[in-house]
Amino acid sequence: MASQPPDVRKGEWGGLHSRDEFRERFRARFLDPAYRAEDQAISRLEAIAWEAYSQGRKAPVTRKAGSEFQDPDYDLSVEWYETRRRLRAAQARWADPATPSRVLVISGAARNDGSCPGEMSKTFRLARIARETLGSEGLETDLLDLSQLTSDFDRHIHPCKGCVSTAMPLCHWPCSCYPNHATNQVNDWMAEIYERWTAAHGILLLSPTHWYAMSSPLKLMMDRLVCADGGNPDPTTTGGKDAARAKALELKGWSYPQHLAGRTYGVVVHGDVAGIDGARRILCDWLDWMGFVDAGASSRLDRYIGYYEPYATSHQALDRDEAVQEEVRNAARALAQAVGELRQGRLSAPGRNLARPRPK
Numbered sequence: 001m002a003s004q005p006p007d008v009r010k011g012e013w014g015g016l017h018s019r020d021e022f023r024e025r026f027r028a029r030f031l032d033p034a035y036r037a038e039d040q041a042i043s044r045l046e047a048i049a050w051e052a053y054s055q056g057r058k059a060p061v062t063r064k065a066g067s068e069f070q071d072p073d074y075d076l077s078v079e080w081y082e083t084r085r086r087l088r089a090a091q092a093r094w095a096d097p098a099t100p101s102r103v104l105v106i107s108g109a110a111r112n113d114g115s116c117p118g119e120m121s122k123t124f125r126l127a128r129i130a131r132e133t134l135g136s137e138g139l140e141t142d143l144l145d146l147s148q149l150t151s152d153f154d155r156h157i158h159p160c161k162g163c164v165s166t167a168m169p170l171c172h173w174p175c176s177c178y179p180n181h182a183t184n185q186v187n188d189w190m191a192e193i194y195e196r197w198t199a200a201h202g203i204l205l206l207s208p209t210h211w212y213a214m215s216s217p218l219k220l221m222m223d224r225l226v227c228a229d230g231g232n233p234d235p236t237t238t239g240g241k242d243a244a245r246a247k248a249l250e251l252k253g254w255s256y257p258q259h260l261a262g263r264t265y266g267v268v269v270h271g272d273v274a275g276i277d278g279a280r281r282i283l284c285d286w287l288d289w290m291g292f293v294d295a296g297a298s299s300r301l302d303r304y305i306g307y308y309e310p311y312a313t314s315h316q317a318l319d320r321d322e323a324v325q326e327e328v329r330n331a332a333r334a335l336a337q338a339v340g341e342l343r344q345g346r347l348s349a350p351g352r353n354l355a356r357p358r359p360k
Helices: 019-030 033-055 078-095 121-136 192-198 216-228 243-252 278-291 312-320 322-343
Strands: 062-064 075-077 102-106 139-147 202-208 264-271 302-305
Touching: 019 033, 075 078, 075 102, 078 192, 078 302, 102 121, 102 192, 102 322, 121 139, 121 202, 121 264, 121 312, 121 322, 192 216, 192 264, 202 322, 243 322, 264 322, 278 302, 302 322, 312 322
Parallel strands: 102 139, 102 202, 202 264, 264 302
Antiparallel strands: 062 075
16 A cells, blocks of 8 residues: 655644734733833833734844855855854864864753752862863863753743754754744753854763753753754755654655764762663763763763762762762773764774664
8 A cells, every 4th residue: 555645734733822812922021020110111011012912023123045056046044044053164174184082061050059958069160070080181172051941030941842853954953943933932041052162072971960960951952963863964954943844755765964073071960869770871872872972981970979868968968978989080081082082083983984784
């Protein structure tokens, strides 16, 4: 029986908000009585925002795509184009043998002393230990502290919208789902984070364990990096977000380009009761899938700190646990060695160049 062409299933979305509901949502950010003197100005702004929302002006500032894209006349978001330009420059620096070796150290905790917990995280402390060790090994380091999501003004990693599940070519590299000015989904941190991942020769990812898994800021970043593994670098081929065109393009045969493959990594997971091994496996499996190469057994660490001890004394438990501190240093040292071998073309990754019969 001949296969049927795929259709695009509809019926889940409830439609646009009513004018009154939109007004209530818009004005919620101006609850502070200090804004009352500007109520008329707020009303004018709300009217402009309603127009953008109701007309779906996702990318109000565009440029013609130009000859480097399949459809030169497509109106391409200027913000997306600038992010792409920075990623291409970062990739060129990464590939240039004359550039210094660089490691991105990621602190995946949500806690810091500038937000409700009022205290820094143990993950951040371990990340600083790792960064100091990498620096002593002669590597440039970049510390990405994901807890800034909980303490910074209007900083976001917006959730992945799952474009991949409709068709892989609908997921663009870099992500074109954001910013969406019509729905006020702006100030998306991922545009910067993509660049920092691209510039790095090695990644050292440190995570606490929250409910048997990683923290929510870290999971948000992970999901939004799906476009690095198979994402479409040319949004004009799908007319932006045309689901039917993307399905047709995937069924013609999609190459699933791995835009960050070839880098090396280490993972450190800590917890207090349970779940560290599962979280570590998830993170390592994810990076393996994206084409990263692990830096050896010493670079994949899961440890309990203050096992079944009070949360209130967990920093003291880390103070006492000099062994885990040294294990984190060893993870950083192993990654430093792997980065050196990677850049010399000596890092062993058996099977990396084999054709994948099922590339998804």
